[in-house]
Amino acid sequence: MTEDEVLAEFRAAEALLEGHFILSSGLRSARYLQCARVLMNPARGARLAEALVARLPAALRGSIQAVVSPAMGGVIAGHEMGRALGVEAMFLERPEGVFELRRGFRLAPGTRVFMMEDVVTTGLSSREAIAAIGRAGGETVAAGALVDRSSGKADLGVPFFPLIRLDVPTYAADALPPELQAIPAIKPGSRAAA
Ligand SMILES: O=P(O)(O)OC[C@H]1O[C@H](OP(=O)(O)OP(=O)(O)O)[C@H](O)[C@@H]1O
Ligand SMILES: O=C(O)c1cc(=O)[nH]c(=O)[nH]1
Ligand SMILES: [Mg+2]
Numbered sequence: 001m002t003e004d005e006v007l008a009e010f011r012a013a014e015a016l017l018e019g020h021f022i023l024s025s026g027l028r029s030a031r032y033l034q035c036a037r038v039l040m041n042p043a044r045g046a047r048l049a050e051a052l053v054a055r056l057p058a059a060l061r062g063s064i065q066a067v068v069s070p071a072m073g074g075v076i077a078g079h080e081m082g083r084a085l086g087v088e089a090m091f092l093e094r095p096e097g098v099f100e101l102r103r104g105f106r107l108a109p110g111t112r113v114f115m116m117e118d119v120v121t122t123g124l125s126s127r128e129a130i131a132a133i134g135r136a137g138g139e140t141v142a143a144g145a146l147v148d149r150s151s152g153k154a155d156l157g158v159p160f161f162p163l164i165r166l167d168v169p170t171y172a173a174d175a176l177p178p179e180l181q182a183i184p185a186i187k188p189g190s191r192a193a194a
Contacts, residue, residue, distance in 0.1 A: 001047070001051035001163075006048065006051070006164045009038060009044055009047070010033065010038055012044075013038045013040070013041065013044065014037055015034045015035065015036075015037040015038045016031070016033065016034075017031065017032040017034050018030060018032075019032070020180045020183040020184065021185065021187070022186065022187035023121055023189070024121065024124070024189045024191045025122045025124060025170075026173065027121065027171065027172065027173075028170065028171045028172070028173055028176060028180060029168060029169065029171070030179070030180055032188060033118075033119055033149065033166070033168075034188065035119060035147065036073070036076075036118075039077060039118075045076060046084070048080070048163060049080035049083065052081065052084070052144055052146075052161065052163045053081065053084040053085055055161055055163075056142070060141065060142055060159070061085065063112050063141065064085055064087055064112055064114045064141065064142075065087055065111050065112045066082075066087050066089070066107065066111050066113050066114070066138070067079075067081045067085065067087060067090070067113070067115075067116050068089075068090050068091065068092060068101075068107075068113050068133050068140075069090075069117065070091065070099055070128070070129040070132075071093040071094075072190050073117065073119060074092075074116055074117050074118055074129070077116050077117065077145075078091060078116040081114065081144065085114065090105040091105070092129055092132050092133075097192070098128075098132070099128050099129055100135075100136075101136050106136065106137075107133070107136045107138035108137065110137070110138075110139055111137065111138045111139065112138075112141045113138040113139060113140050113141065114140075114141065114142055114143070114144060115129050115130055115133060115140045115142075115158070117129070117143065117144070117146075118145065119145060119146065119149060120145045120147070120148045120149065120156075121150055121154075122150065122154060123156050125191070126143055126145070126154070126156050130143065130158065140158050141159075142159045143156045143158050143159070143160045143161070144160070144161045144162065144163070145162045146164070147163065147166060148160070149165075149166045151165075151168075152165065
């Protein structure tokens with residue numbers, strides 16, 4: 001699947017939003033990739049996961065033993081990656097503020113994990129997820145995301161395979177351009193405000 005074909009899936013899902021958004025990191029942006037709208041169509045989610053799996057080096061692909069993803073945004077993306085890779089998919093959640101495996105999910109020591117996100121902006125959520133996988137005994141051998149909007153800046157500490165890379169500007173809350181200052185901000189994600 002080409003970058004244009006992936007973007008066409010996002011457009012068809014009405015997932016390319018414009019406005020004034022408060023991101024998980026607290027940064028602001030005039031654009032938001034609403035992956036939940038992409039993944040609400042199971043066939044579309046499966047197509048995108050298969051496209052990402054097809055991009056993984058064969059040796060890596062064959063070595064992955066589990067997919068782990070950070071809730072909420074990563075849950076469906078991770079589940080579809082598990083289906084495409086033929087391995088189990090689990091998710092991390094943070095009801096007490098720090099990502100952990102719950103619900104009986106567990107990793108045998110040394111399990112080779114693919115960490116799957118929906119979107120990477122600063123990479124903080126991904127790094128927190130990878131740290132939680134390590135605490136649970138797993139080894140994150142690579143990470144993926146539907147979208148890397150970090151402009152190539154996010155360093156996850158493991159090989160990273162985004163389906164598409166987008167260059168989308170972000171701004172500190174006290175350095176907004178006039179067009180964003182003029183619009184009320186909304187916060188679509190679920191991380192508690194800092
Ligand atoms: O790279 P980062 O700067 O960490 O930003 C990306 C993260 O932000 C969003 O999640 P959010 O924290 O909004 O919560 P959600 O997944 O529960 O919607 C998204 O799902 C990623 O997890
Ligand atoms: O950084 C984020 O929180 C974020 C950006 C984006 O475009 N989409 C999303 O779901 N989260
Ligand atoms: Mg998230």
